[in-house]
Amino acid sequence: MGNANTxxxxxxxxxxxxxxxxxxxxxxxxxxxxxxxxxxxxxxHGIIGENGAGKSTLMSILxxxxxxxxxxxxxxxxxxxxxxxxxxxxxGIGMVFQHFKLVQNFTVLENVILGAEDGAxxxxxxxxxxATLRQLAQEYELEVDPDAVIEDLSVGHQQRVExxxxxxxxxxxxxxxxxxxxxxxxxxxxxFRILRRLRGEGKTIILITHKLREIMxxxxxxxxxxRGEMTAxxxxxxxxxxxxxxxxxGRKVLLRVDKAPAEPKxxxxxxxxxxxxxxxxxxxxxxxxxxxxxxxxxxxxGVAGNGQSELLEVLGGYQTASGKITxxxxxxxxxxxxxxxxxxxxxxxxxVPEDRQSEGLIMDYTAxxxxxxxxxxxxxxxxxxxMNNAAIKEDAAxxxxxxxxxxxxPRLMAKNFSGGNQQKIVVAREIERDPDILLVGQxxxxxxxxxxxxxxxxxxxxxxxxxxxxLVSVELDEVLSLSDRIAVMFDGQIxxxxxxxxxxxxxxxxxxxxxxxxxx
Amino acid sequence: MxxxxxxxxxxxxxxxxxxxxxLLSAAVIVGIGEDPQAALNLMxxxxxxxxxxxxxxxxxxxxxIFTGLAVSVAFHxxxxxxxxxxxxxxxxxxxxLVALYIPWPHWSFALIGCTIGAALLGAAWAYIPAILxxxxxxxxxxxxxxxxxxAFALLNYLLVNVMRPAGSMDPATASFxxxxxLPTLHMLLEPFGIKFSxxxxxxxxxxxxxxxxxxxxxxxWRTRLGYEIRAFGHSESAARxxxxxxxxxxxxxxxxxxALAGMMSLNTTMGEGERLILNSTEGAGFIGIAVALMGRxxxxxxxxxxxxxxxxxxxxxxxxxxxSIPRDLIVVIQALVxxxxxxxxxxxxxxxxxxxxxxxxxxx
Numbered sequence: 001m002g003n004a005n006t007x008x009x010x011x012x013x014x015x016x017x018x019x020x021x022x023x024x025x026x027x028x029x030x031x032x033x034x035x036x037x038x039x040x041x042x043x044x045h046g047i048i049g050e051n052g053a054g055k056s057t058l059m060s061i062l063x064x065x066x067x068x069x070x071x072x073x074x075x076x077x078x079x080x081x082x083x084x085x086x087x088x089x090x091x092g093i094g095m096v097f098q099h100f101k102l103v104q105n106f107t108v109l110e111n112v113i114l115g116a117e118d119g120a121x122x123x124x125x126x127x128x129x130x131a132t133l134r135q136l137a138q139e140y141e142l143e144v145d146p147d148a149v150i151e152d153l154s155v156g157h158q159q160r161v162e163x164x165x166x167x168x169x170x171x172x173x174x175x176x177x178x179x180x181x182x183x184x185x186x187x188x189x190x191x192f193r194i195l196r197r198l199r200g201e202g203k204t205i206i207l208i209t210h211k212l213r214e215i216m217x218x219x220x221x222x223x224x225x226x227r228g229e230m231t232a233x234x235x236x237x238x239x240x241x242x243x244x245x246x247x248x249x250g251r252k253v254l255l256r257v258d259k260a261p262a263e264p265k266x267x268x269x270x271x272x273x274x275x276x277x278x279x280x281x282x283x284x285x286x287x288x289x290x291x292x293x294x295x296x297x298x299x300x301x302g303v304a305g306n307g308q309s310e311l312l313e314v315l316g317g318y319q320t321a322s323g324k325i326t327x328x329x330x331x332x333x334x335x336x337x338x339x340x341x342x343x344x345x346x347x348x349x350x351x352v353p354e355d356r357q358s359e360g361l362i363m364d365y366t367a368x369x370x371x372x373x374x375x376x377x378x379x380x381x382x383x384x385x386x387m388n389n390a391a392i393k394e395d396a397a398x399x400x401x402x403x404x405x406x407x408x409x410p411r412l413m414a415k416n417f418s419g420g421n422q423q424k425i426v427v428a429r430e431i432e433r434d435p436d437i438l439l440v441g442q443x444x445x446x447x448x449x450x451x452x453x454x455x456x457x458x459x460x461x462x463x464x465x466x467x468x469x470x471l472v473s474v475e476l477d478e479v480l481s482l483s484d485r486i487a488v489m490f491d492g493q494i495x496x497x498x499x500x501x502x503x504x505x506x507x508x509x510x511x512x513x514x515x516x517x518x519x520x
Numbered sequence: 521m522x523x524x525x526x527x528x529x530x531x532x533x534x535x536x537x538x539x540x541x542x543l544l545s546a547a548v549i550v551g552i553g554e555d556p557q558a559a560l561n562l563m564x565x566x567x568x569x570x571x572x573x574x575x576x577x578x579x580x581x582x583x584x585i586f587t588g589l590a591v592s593v594a595f596h597x598x599x600x601x602x603x604x605x606x607x608x609x610x611x612x613x614x615x616x617l618v619a620l621y622i623p624w625p626h627w628s629f630a631l632i633g634c635t636i637g638a639a640l641l642g643a644a645w646a647y648i649p650a651i652l653x654x655x656x657x658x659x660x661x662x663x664x665x666x667x668x669x670x671a672f673a674l675l676n677y678l679l680v681n682v683m684r685p686a687g688s689m690d691p692a693t694a695s696f697x698x699x700x701x702l703p704t705l706h707m708l709l710e711p712f713g714i715k716f717s718x719x720x721x722x723x724x725x726x727x728x729x730x731x732x733x734x735x736x737x738x739x740x741w742r743t744r745l746g747y748e749i750r751a752f753g754h755s756e757s758a759a760r761x762x763x764x765x766x767x768x769x770x771x772x773x774x775x776x777x778x779a780l781a782g783m784m785s786l787n788t789t790m791g792e793g794e795r796l797i798l799n800s801t802e803g804a805g806f807i808g809i810a811v812a813l814m815g816r817x818x819x820x821x822x823x824x825x826x827x828x829x830x831x832x833x834x835x836x837x838x839x840x841x842x843x844s845i846p847r848d849l850i851v852v853i854q855a856l857v858x859x860x861x862x863x864x865x866x867x868x869x870x871x872x873x874x875x876x877x878x879x880x881x882x883x884x
Contacts, residue, residue: 027877151708318760341763359761362754369747374762376747386742 015203016041016173017062024057031057033228039173044195044205046215046236050248050448053417055208058225061224061319063090063095066359075173092239098178100158102150108161109146125366129168136167141268155303156187164192174198175206180214184303185509186430187474192218208497212241213477217296224248259460262484264293268468269315269437274323276310278491285321285493292437297459297469299483299500301476302512307492308472309354311440315470316351327516328436344365345374350430354441354472357495360426361414368410371396371429398467403428404454408464420451427455431462438462441472456482474506490514528876530821534814534861536829537868541860545853566838567831575720576704576837579792580804581823581830582722584785585729587808588826589736590777592817596740597773598753603649604781605805606671607642610790611782613675614641616683616796619696630700634790635728635783642782643775644669650774660774668805679798691795702791707848723791726786730778732817739776750772752826781805813862825861832857 015038024032031054037098039045049055060066062073065084068287075091082088088095102111109129113406118125130146137143144160153161159179176195180188195205195218208220215222216236223233232247246252276285284372285307292298300308313319318441322335325344327347344351353359361370372381372392382393396410399493405417414422423443423510430438443453459482463469473479479486480500485511488511493510510516548558567573587604594601601607614637624630649663679691688694702723706716740746752759752769759766788800807829814828815821836850860868 169690218561317763340765341761343763345763353761355757360756360758362751362758365751365753371752373758376744376762382744385740386746387747389742 002225013040015039015074015377017080017206018074018077019058019062020072020074022073023056023060024066024068030228032061032068035225035228037223037233039204039206039231041076041172041204042199042202043220044199044207044218046207046219046222047225048210048212048215048222048244048248048485050210051446052227052448053225053248054228055225055254056177059095059177059206059208061455063093063175064274073500089169089171092170092172094169094171094174096159096162096166096174096176096179099183100162102158104151105149107147107149108144108153109166111150111161112146112165116169120318125164126209131162132168138163139201140167141194142167154187156184156190157184159183159191172207173204173205175208176464177208178210178393179207180209180211181474183305183511185505186513188214215244216241226250227285230358232348245449251313251450257456257460257481258452259482260464262296262463264296264484265466266294267291268294268328270324272324272326274306274311274314274321275284276319276321278310284492285314287323288492288494289327290487290494292468293303294436294468295325295463295466296484297471297482298488299479300470300472300484301479301508302472302474303491304474306489306512308489309441311489312351312354312439312470312472312490315344316347316353316438317341317349317436341374342377344519348436349439350425350433350435350437351439352430352441354445356419356422356426361422363413364417365414366411367400367405367414368393368396368419370425371399371410373429376431399428399432400425403458404430411433418448420447423447423455424451427458434462434465434467436467438467438469439472440469442474443471444473444475444478476508480508482503486510522736524749525876528872530816531749533865533868533872534876536872537704537860537864538857540868541853541856543859545856546687548847548849548852548856551846552849555845557694559839559843559845562838563831563835563840566842567835570717571715572717572720572836573838574833575717575831577827578705578722578726579720579787579830580833582726582729583784583804583827584807584811585726585783585823586787587804588811588822589729589732589808589814589819590779590781590784591778591808592815592819592822593740593749594748594773595737595778595812595817596753597749598756599644599650599653599770599773599777600661601777601781602661602665602673602809603646603667603778603805604784604808605666605801605803606664606668607645607778607781607790608784608801608805609668609671609675610645611638611642611798612785612796613678615637615741615785615789616693619790620683621695624697624699624727627700630784631702631724631728631790634700634786638782638785639779640782643779643780646774647771648777650771651767653774662834675796676798677694679796683796690797693795695795696790701788701794701869702786704791721792724788725787725791726844727785728786730823732783733823736847737819745772781808786808807858810858810862813865828853829857 011045017039019035019037021037022032035058047055059068061068064087066085073082080091082091101112109126112133113125113129118128133146142164144157144164150158150161178446179191183191195427199205209215221233222236222242224231226248271288271290273287273289274285275287302308310319314321316336317340321334323332323334325332327349332347337423357363362373381388393410400408400410403424403430405421414425443455443459459469471479471482483500485497486500487497488508489510491514493513495516549556549559556710567577590604591601615634618633619630622633624633629698645667647878649660649667650772652658653660679693683693684691685694694710703723705720705722706718708724709716749766749769751762752764752766756766776884784804785800789796793800811822811825814825832854839845839850840847
């Protein structure tokens with residue numbers, strides 16, 4: 001670890017980080033193939049790529065979590081070995097993970113010094129850290145109350161603590177992995193302001209993301225990864241989103257959803273004063289009213305964890321609630337005594353759940369077993385005492401072909417498909433039922449651009465057949481481009497409804513943060 | 521990740537595990553100054569060298585098939601049923617009640633009646649831990665273990681105070697009537713001109729065990745219930761999403777499991793003992809766990825593993841009889857096999873997997 005160079009940057013224009021020929025394989029999967037990259041000091045360098053392109057693996061190698069099979073790492077021009085994260089920290093690298101590594105019931109100060117205490121006695125460490133924090137806060141506009149307990153802080157502030165932790169350890173290079181995934185748009189703006197400030201002070205920042213807009217907004221240089229390879233590194237000012245998307249996917253893509261104006265008909269779903277109290281006794285949904293018409297897409301925007309998941313679960317039949325929900329004029333049971341996922345399906349409600357890996361699919365089931373999942377009790381799939389596996393397989397093969405699931409092999413385990421194809425299996429299963437109401441949660445989370453385009457088209461096609469769609473997504477872009485009507489959820493309540501043509505990301509962002517400005 | 525070919529998974533890994541266990545056992549036998557080669561020869565000839573040996577091997581195997589299937593069914597719902605022992609004891613009680621208190625005209629009717637009695641009481645004994653788990657969240661591992669002790673105490677009470685014939689000093693029921701005695705393999709095979717040892721206890725319940733294996737295979741892989749059991753076992757959250765009732769699946773899977781464990785007593789109590797004694801299960805409920813692990817919770821695997829463990833039991837008994845290898849050491853050998861085939865699966869699996877994938881890549 002003594003080989004780390006933390007003493008200031010060299011005055012020559014040596015790159016802050018240079019990777020040469022990094023390769024890493026997991027079994028037969030080549031996660032990184034001969035990757036070389038130069039990140040200049042005092043810049044923000046974006047790394048963009050689809051899920052599974054190898055971004056996280058590359059950064060894990062840089063932070064000492066994985067050992068590369070081949071290749072060299074240079075920090076400020078010096079060849080450096082990074083066998084573990086201690087060495088990475090000593091080399092001046094700080095990492096802010098997508099899922100924060102904070103002790104929830106510790107204060108900010110305690111979290112910052114955790115693992116970097118000066119000695120056995122905490123008091124001196126805490127006193128020193130308090131002074132350092134105050135200084136860092138002034139320098140970089142990173143105001144956080146040092147005595148606040150983490151669990152009381154907003155997600156945006158928790159992220160600041162992560163950044164402070166890195167700076168406290170004298171990081172010169174900061175790696176942020178999908179930092180805006182959990183933030184509201186305004187929190188993201190604040191984060192970007194901090195990042196610019198850090199750049200101004202000479203820090204080097206690597207930003208990993210799959211959002212093209214962020215790359216265009218904030219980075220100086222951008223590297224594109226596809227299937228484990230670095231396909232291009234370009235100056236951000238010399239590129240555009242369309243070009244980056246094509247580099248990511250390897251073909252031309254349609255970034256906008258093509259759709260005709262909606263033709264809404266009768267109300268098919270009416271939600272009145274819906275309240276949900278979870279197992280821990282916390283009220284997650286606080287009396288919401290919504291209605292959904294046939295032939296329209298109602299988008300629910302909001303930061304994750306504001307009651308959208310519970311809303312979907314209630315409609316899907318596996319969460320109890322109070323209030324009143326009417327489907328096609330008939331009230332449905334919310335107590336869970338006379339209803340479950342099966343009875344909802346019987347009423348013509350299909351559901352693409354938010355988390356395909358833990359809910360939508362059985363990862364250890366074959367594709368054909370998954371394509372019948374939830375509908376496995378249908379008479380057409382039974383023969384006497386047994387299930388009619390031949391009929392199920394045939395049905396599955398057809399659906400997989402129509403939804404372009406690759407590879408089109410129904411005998412493959414669900415876990416062996418890519419994220420996008422897993423999602424296509426779920427979407428195929430639910431849309432092919434031709435339901436009256438389709439619930440869709442995060443339809444394109446962790447899905448590659450090509451599959452996103454396909455799934456969006458299918459959703460709009462279902463709408464155009466006169467069906468009702470309730471879309472929940474944390475991706476504001478997705479809600480804006482798919483919905484015919486948008487409701488924003490915050491803290492278990494509907495903050496307001498907007499029409500996509502009459503609103504913008506800024507206004508929705510404020511509503512998502514619970515700020516109701518002008519009356520709607 | 522790429523996967524290993526199926527043959528490596530189901531044949532190669534158990535074989536290598538077995539080999540390792542055998543090597544270590546040999547080392548232990550050398551350590552106490554005996555000849556491992558001679559010991560192995562004795563085990564093989566004792567267990568497989570005569571129809572008498574086979575009769576005992578298959579008798580033990582029958583027990584293990586029942587209890588192994590029981591553990592497997594629960595495994596598929598991700599429930600760890602350690603209560604096979606207690607459920608088998610209650611099954612024995614069911615057999616005794618049906619055989620003693622109902623007059624049967626012929627063994628075949630008695631077999632059906634006793635099967636129902638054994639399955640019912642075994643299932644009932646599994647029902648209580650199941651409902652406690654499903655409704656109250658009491659961990660099934662803990663409750664099923666405790667129910668083994670309760671079953672033993674209950675049986676002890678019944679045999680000593682209630683069912684013991686007057687004048688007998690033995691905590692056991694009266695002998696079952698003649699008409700309920702099951703035919704042994706000797707009797708079954710005689711009409712076909714096959715001479716099978718008269719003294720060996722293997723009996724017609726082996727056939728019931730094999731039928732049960734077929735039943736389990738159909739249930740798990742061909743029925744809607746089996747589909748739901750496996751789905752629930754793989755992912756409880758996905759099962760909830762699909763509208764599969766977790767309480768129902770937990771209870772049904774455990775009751776099927778308990779019924780299978782209970783049916784073990786057809787072999788021991790009805791077939792061999794012809795009366796209910798206190799310790800008729802002889803730990804077979806626990807061996808069922810090892811059998812299910814080794815057999816990958818698949819009926820075919822369970823049958824094969826059961827025969828292997830039957831061989832170990834019978835061969836071990838022969839060793840204890842004819843050599844100065846103490847009985848305890850035989851338990852050690854059996855434990856080594858359980859350890860390597862069941863618990864240390866990954867120790868063999870991981871290096872083998874790497875090796876096979878490496879070769880696969882070179883060829884591809």
